[in-house]
Amino acid sequence: MQDLLPLIANVGFPVVLSMYLLVRIEGKLEVLSAAISDLTKAIMSSR
Secondary structure, three states: OOOHHHHHHHHOHHHHHHHHHHHHHHHHHHHHHHHHHHHHHHHHHOO
16 A cells, blocks of 8 residues: 555556556456357357
8 A cells, every 4th residue: 555655646546546457357357258268169069
């Protein structure tokens, strides 16, 4: 938290918020990508 306040002061709140959200969303995108890959394999094997 102490490292976060100077960062906000230097680059601005919107930039820090965007970086935080990108880091959080990255993990969810990886899970979603794996689920799509598994679904593609399931569809291809059912043909």
